[in-house]
Amino acid sequence: MADRTFVIVGASLTAATAAATLRGSGFDGRLIMLGDEPHEPYERPGLSKAYLRGEEPAEELFVRPPGWWEEQEIEVRLGTVVERVDPRGGAVTFGDGGSIPFDAALVATGVRNRVLDVPGAGLDGVLQLRRIPDADAIRARALGASRVVIVGMGFIGAEVAASLRQLGVEVTIVELFGTALFRILGTRIGSVVELIHRDHGVELVFGDDVERFEGSGRVERVITRRGRSIACDLVVVGIGTEPNVEVMAGEGLDEPGGIRVDAVLRTEFPNVFAAGDVATHDHPVFGKIRVEHFDNAIKMGEHVAGAMLGSDAPFDDPHWFWSDQYDSEIQMGGVSLTDDMVLRGSLDERRFCAFFLDPAGVLRACVSLDWPRDVRRALPLIRREVAPDRAALLDPGVDLRTLDPARA
Ligand SMILES: Cc1cc2nc3c(=O)[nH]c(=O)nc-3n(C[C@H](O)[C@H](O)[C@H](O)COP(=O)(O)OP(=O)(O)OC[C@H]3O[C@@H](n4cnc5c(N)ncnc54)[C@H](O)[C@@H]3O)c2cc1C
Numbered sequence: 001m002a003d004r005t006f007v008i009v010g011a012s013l014t015a016a017t018a019a020a021t022l023r024g025s026g027f028d029g030r031l032i033m034l035g036d037e038p039h040e041p042y043e044r045p046g047l048s049k050a051y052l053r054g055e056e057p058a059e060e061l062f063v064r065p066p067g068w069w070e071e072q073e074i075e076v077r078l079g080t081v082v083e084r085v086d087p088r089g090g091a092v093t094f095g096d097g098g099s100i101p102f103d104a105a106l107v108a109t110g111v112r113n114r115v116l117d118v119p120g121a122g123l124d125g126v127l128q129l130r131r132i133p134d135a136d137a138i139r140a141r142a143l144g145a146s147r148v149v150i151v152g153m154g155f156i157g158a159e160v161a162a163s164l165r166q167l168g169v170e171v172t173i174v175e176l177f178g179t180a181l182f183r184i185l186g187t188r189i190g191s192v193v194e195l196i197h198r199d200h201g202v203e204l205v206f207g208d209d210v211e212r213f214e215g216s217g218r219v220e221r222v223i224t225r226r227g228r229s230i231a232c233d234l235v236v237v238g239i240g241t242e243p244n245v246e247v248m249a250g251e252g253l254d255e256p257g258g259i260r261v262d263a264v265l266r267t268e269f270p271n272v273f274a275a276g277d278v279a280t281h282d283h284p285v286f287g288k289i290r291v292e293h294f295d296n297a298i299k300m301g302e303h304v305a306g307a308m309l310g311s312d313a314p315f316d317d318p319h320w321f322w323s324d325q326y327d328s329e330i331q332m333g334g335v336s337l338t339d340d341m342v343l344r345g346s347l348d349e350r351r352f353c354a355f356f357l358d359p360a361g362v363l364r365a366c367v368s369l370d371w372p373r374d375v376r377r378a379l380p381l382i383r384r385e386v387a388p389d390r391a392a393l394l395d396p397g398v399d400l401r402t403l404d405p406a407r408a
Pocket residue numbers: 009010011012013014015034035036037043044045046047048080081082083108109110111112129130131156244247275276277278291292293294295297320321322323324
């Protein structure tokens with residue numbers, strides 16, 4: 001392998017994990033990681049949590065300590081925008097006409113924030129959160145703000161709201177749907193999250209949308225479609241993301257909205273792979289999916305390194321993520337909820353693990369609030385498509401591991 005060159009596009013969690021795994025697995029060829037941000041690979045979850053609140057220094061965010069990449073002889077080129085990954089020519093190319101030939105390439109370009117295209121969106125004080133400087137700007141401005149309006153109550157919006165309330169900032173959220181986190185967690189669980197935020201003093205405006213931002217030079221108020229006027233001096237927009245697929249534009253791989261890979265994480269070009277937030281993969285249980293989670297970035301990064309070295313094993317992780325808001329922790333296993341919910345614990349007491357079954361009784365997903373152990377134990381059941389006994393799911397005294405036929 002010593003004469004081979006592997007190029008990784010993107011220098012974030014997936015890329016970093018893949019590079020470290022390749023070296024750790026004995027790959028001794030040239031390994032180059034190209035990222036457009038100015039920072040070495042870092043973890044984003046803290047940007048809406050401890051780092052945003054100023055409780056964690058930036059050094060804590062970095063995936064590896066200073067000097068580690070050089071020690072491993074991994075070339076990390078920062079501030080470098082890759083224009084195109086050319087699978088036929090076997091090279092990545094740059095806007096200045098330069099290129100780097102590769103024997104194998106990994107596309108780990110992640111996602112970017114969706115832009116809110118309304119009048120006034122360009123005013124000073126209308127911000128988004130994705131990178132370290134975004135978190136720095138939000139913290140600096142929020143601390144002096146009389147009110148912050150957050151647009152969108154997905155996970156980023158909800159976490160930013162929680163962190164800003166913890167800093168004592170007044171927060172209003174404007175959300176199109178009728179409750180919090182509706183798209184991922186649905187009405188029943190979203191309503192519990194909504195109550196947690198109301199208890200912490202967040203003003204919630206549901207079923208409404210931003211019509212425009214107003215202010216002279218700097219944002220001063222949000223005008224909603226239903227005619228509300230909310231005075232504020234800072235806005236944080238968190239209305240979702242879109243995958244960075246442009247480096248492979250024209251190759252017919254961006255379907256549906258991500259770079260398409262097979263179960264092994266390989267594109268239809270045998271030496272080009274994609275992983276992490278950008279990859280729409282062919283999952284043995286869930287079918288074609290693309291997920292945007294920290295744990296998935298690590299697991300896919302590890303897996304794709306094996307694939308680049310020739311493994312044909314499918315990536316069958318059941319997917320898991322968490323979200324911290326105030327002193328509550330949400331966890332989810334699986335990728336989408338079904339209508340049939342079996343509840344262990346209590347929604348009213350805000351401590352539960354909810355299991356979601358398909359019409360055949362197969363466990364497809366679970367969501368917990370401050371009940372983390374059972375999500376971990378449910379993951380093997382989801383992966384193996386087990387149809388557990390409903391009474392056993394309901395009973396907190398039943399250890400979920402006993403419901404796994406593979407362990408019986
Ligand atoms: C504020 C925040 C909080 C989060 N909290 C959680 C959480 O609590 N739990 C959880 O499970 N997940 C969380 N996530 C999601 C998690 O951080 C992502 O799933 C993870 O970062 C995905 O890693 P990635 O490497 O695939 O993509 P990304 O982190 O998006 O990285 C892709 C990198 O590629 C770069 N790039 C793109 N195009 C090019 C190009 N053409 N040339 C060069 N470089 C390029 C991008 O700029 C970026 O640096 C959070 C995300 C954010 C933003």
